[in-house]
């Protein structure tokens with residue numbers, strides 16, 4: 208008679224939601240990627256390419272960046288995905304399987320994933336839909352789609368950037384659709400970040416096969432922040448605002464905030480534009496060497512609250528006058544509206560924003576919160592006047608009430624659980640995940656989605672300022688092997704009762720035969 212010991216290897220907050228343990232393949236034509244519950248708000252994280260390019264990428268760098276995410280408040284602000292971009296991470300062996308470049312990643316790419324999960328973050332990897340990656344230093348997935356997706360799942364990736372180099376003769380939509388199917392077959396939910404730089408107009412079809420898609424060329428060459436190019440990209444991306452929403456995002460590329468050559472006002476402007484466009488907030492700077500101003504910009508929770516708003520509306524330009532743009536069209540979950548005034552000129556601009564041009568009634572009496580100065584004024588009737596410094600912004604939240612919500616950002620810390628049993632009988636095992644809020648006094652209510660497997664039940668209890676989620680796992684009926692369980696908790700905004708984005712607890716565990 209076999210008995211089993213269960214070791215829960217790690218619990219991370221991850222954006223996941225496929226039927227648990229399902230190996231069933233859903234044809235991509237029948238599913239909107241948004242329906243899978245991944246990336247309901249724009250992904251937040253860090254990738255090395257903009258600052259480092261390929262060469263210095265290795266395990267030591269990624270671990271130092273992870274450390275910086277934890278100690279500089281980025282994790283708390285919601286940044287979670289982290290991992291290597293192109294940088295000679297893996298090769299293909301004689302059997303066709305991807306193998307880690309152990310010289311650069313001595314713990315192996317699976318080991319690095321486990322490390323990142325243990326830190327309570329999510330694991331991002333990079334690959335290519337063609338035969339080789341852009342530098343040609345690594346194999347692409349072409350004709351290895353299913354085995355490679357199985358390997359990325361085995362390495363515990365949560366997010367995959369899929370480039371489009373060396374793909375001559377391939378159909379872009381079909382190539383990414385095949386990778387989507389391959390990922391479903393592999394059984395691990397992974398955010399797909401399509402990187403065809405706008406080739407094939409992914410905004411027209413990619414929502415069915417991925418969660419975000421690059422709309423443009425690269426924002427810069429490695430190590431060289433390029434303001435003019437960033438503005439060109441913004442102009443192109445803004446036009447596509449109707450294509451994006453929860454689970455499917457336009458991606459104007461990783462940010463250049465905090466890279467050499469940009470002023471504080473430019474950093475603030477770029478960040479505000481990305482927030483307003485509901486663009487993925489993937490930092491691209493060296494997080495180990497940030498000025499206090501860069502940290503303050505990247506972790507401004509009120510600005511991030513605009514980006515991560517659960518309605519997921521990307522804003523757009525409603526008026527352009529000379530060098531000044533007024534951005535609006537971004538209603539937020541609490542009934543307020545985000546407005547951005549961007550002055551690209553070299554002299555200060557005095558700008559009047561009329562309620563009618565941002566879709567509100569002329570007679571409305573409204574409060575205005577400046578999300579960079581964190582001050583509220585009002586009520587204002589008909590309009591508001593703001594002075595905006597050169598190449599700077601005013602990022603505003605306009606509301607009927609003088610009651611601006613605490614940013615709906617929930618941070619769940621990692622609690623590594625280790626459950627063991629030596630009994631021959633099925634046993635009940637219990638572990639606890641504590642969820643903390645960042646900013647609120649008390650967590651709103653939690654709902655647990657039905658449909659968990661019978662051996663996993665989740666109870667929610669309230670415990671002062673935090674609530675406790677209790678997993679009760681029974682070994683009954685489990686066979687030896689690796690398991691991937693997803694616990695979904697939907698968050699409800701405390702006062703309005705509206706749904707906020709869901710959190711998913713990604714539980715990896717092995718059931719092993721005891722001797």
Ligand code: GLA
Pocket residue numbers: 256292293340341342370402404424425
């Ligand atoms: C493309 C992508 C970049 C980066 C490089 C790596 O250019 O757009 O973001 O991943 O490939 O070679």
